[in-house]
Amino acid sequence: MTIRVVLQSIEKAAILVDNAKRYVSVGRGVVIYVAFMEDTDDAALQQAVTAIMNGRIFQRILPESSPVTSVASLKDCCDADILVVPQASLGGKLKGRSVQFHGLVDKSRGSLLYDRFCQLLRAARSIDTSSVDANGVPLDASASTQEAEHVGRVISGTYGNRQGLKMESEGPLTHFFDF
Amino acid sequence: MTIRVVLQSIEKAAILVDNAKRYVSVGRGVVIYVAFMEDTDDAALQQAVTAIMNGRIFQRILPESSPVTSVASLKDCCDADILVVPQASLGGKLKGRSVQFHGLVDKSRGSLLYDRFCQLLRAARSIDTSSVDANGVPLDASASTQEAEHVGRVISGTYGNRQGLKMESEGPLTHFFDF
Numbered sequence: 185m186t187i188r189v190v191l192q193s194i195e196k197a198a199i200l201v202d203n204a205k206r207y208v209s210v211g212r213g214v215v216i217y218v219a220f221m222e223d224t225d226d227a228a229l230q231q232a233v234t235a236i237m238n239g240r241i242f243q244r245i246l247p248e249s250s251p252v253t254s255v256a257s258l259k260d261c262c263d264a265d266i267l268v269v270p271q272a273s274l275g276g277k278l279k280g281r282s283v284q285f286h287g288l289v290d291k292s293r294g295s296l297l298y299d300r301f302c303q304l305l306r307a308a309r310s311i312d313t314s315s316v317d318a319n320g321v322p323l324d325a326s327a328s329t330q331e332a333e334h335v336g337r338v339i340s341g342t343y344g345n346r347q348g349l350k351m352e353s354e355g356p357l358t359h360f361f362d363f
Numbered sequence: 364m365t366i367r368v369v370l371q372s373i374e375k376a377a378i379l380v381d382n383a384k385r386y387v388s389v390g391r392g393v394v395i396y397v398a399f400m401e402d403t404d405d406a407a408l409q410q411a412v413t414a415i416m417n418g419r420i421f422q423r424i425l426p427e428s429s430p431v432t433s434v435a436s437l438k439d440c441c442d443a444d445i446l447v448v449p450q451a452s453l454g455g456k457l458k459g460r461s462v463q464f465h466g467l468v469d470k471s472r473g474s475l476l477y478d479r480f481c482q483l484l485r486a487a488r489s490i491d492t493s494s495v496d497a498n499g500v501p502l503d504a505s506a507s508t509q510e511a512e513h514v515g516r517v518i519s520g521t522y523g524n525r526q527g528l529k530m531e532s533e534g535p536l537t538h539f540f541d542f
Contacts, residue, residue: 190369190537217537241462273536283420351530357452358369358396
């Protein structure tokens with residue numbers, strides 16, 4: 185295992201991005217919590233992104249008129265938003281009464297891997313990174329008025345930051361995968 | 364692995380309990396997503412509950428005046444609410460593009476295990492089950508007015524039901540454990 189993810193279907197969510205009061209919102213789609221082990225390399229990142237984008241694992245990211253029993257991939261649902269939350273705590277193991285974090289990347293490398301992971305997700309979505317800010321929010325004013333709608337964005341938090349998070353789901357359908 | 368859990372620190376949350384419009388709220392504490400494999404027995408349930416209650420794995424369930432660097436167990440923080448969400452999807456494995464659920468309990472046994480898991484958590488909290496409804500909501504009127512406060516409750520959803528869920532966290536600090 186080099187990369188650990190927990191994925192949940194969401195109706196909407198918002199993440200704190202500046203350690204103070206600014207929340208960025210996403211609409212219908214998925215939240216991805218991610219932790220990196222110290223042996224994570226670029227090939228592992230690419231493999232995880234390919235699996236996440238292509239896996240038919242997401243319910244409730246289809247348009248609301250679709251039957252809820254349908255299962256789709258993020259590649260199939262290009263309108264679904266993706267919120268990527270850095271979550272080093274996921275890499276812990278419970279030993280006795282304490283959680284140990286052997287094998288987790290250090291913070292500086294974790295930050296680089298997280299940025300690269302989000303960059304690969306944006307590339308898979310054909311998002312022009314010059315059109316979005318560091319958190320994936322579209323720079324043009326017209327797009328920012330659609331803040332709570334799902335338009336296929338890849339929104340990231342800030343590695344090592346306080347992760348204020350609000351989430352609403354009609355069925356989180358939580359998945360867990362090690363890559 | 365017989366029992367798989369994902370745990371998150373929350374400020375507050377609400378879960379749909381009657382498949383229609385009734386949400387039950389919890390305050391500061393943790394949400395526990397849980398899936399059971401078919402070889403789960405009562406000893407495994409008890410072991411998981413003991414580990415979850417005693418593990419020093421939870422930040423942000425302490426009173427708000429405490430330093431955020433503190434880590435505590437649910438046993439230490441008897442005021443923290445616990446929201447238990449049945450989440451069979453957690454037991455899946457990604458094979459190629461599909462998620463396979465070999466080894467997951469069937470729905471009827473899963474429902475029994477879920478009820479027993481919540482019952483053991485309530486026993487660990489010394490909650491008198493005759494004083495709460497099937498979802499763990501206190502039956503007396505005075506308690507129900509404190510719905511959004513954390514008072515050490517163990518609130519459950521409904522196994523196999525639609526799992527509407529709203530969550531807010533100042534730092535979800537997601538943990539993953541197999542028992």
